[in-house]
Amino acid sequence: MKWFGIGKDRSKLGRYIDQHGISQKELEKSGVSRATISRLCSDDEHQPTISTARKIINFLKKLDSNVNYDDFFNM
Structure with a gap:
């Protein structure tokens, strides 16, 4: 398994x-900017807009159908 962000x-x-x-680069395929992804991957205090969260969750659901907003965001 590859490990990123060490x-x-x-x-x-x-x-x-x-x-x-x-990778964060792969997560950019969700349609979310590199800067926003970087902030969301490094700081739990940074909460995305509903639209941004939806893009990320929809992308991740293609890889893992069990992913949910509550896994990452306090919405």
Whole structure:
């Protein structure tokens, strides 16, 4: 399994993608900007808009149908 983000502060989303071998670059395919993904992967305090969260969750559901908003965001 590939590990990304070693030594970086990671949010719940950041830890999830690290554990599942998903790069932040790959997460950009969700249609969310690199800067927003970077913030969301490093800081649990940063909460996305509903639209941004939906894009990320819809992308991740293609890889894992059990993913839910509550896994990563306080919405």
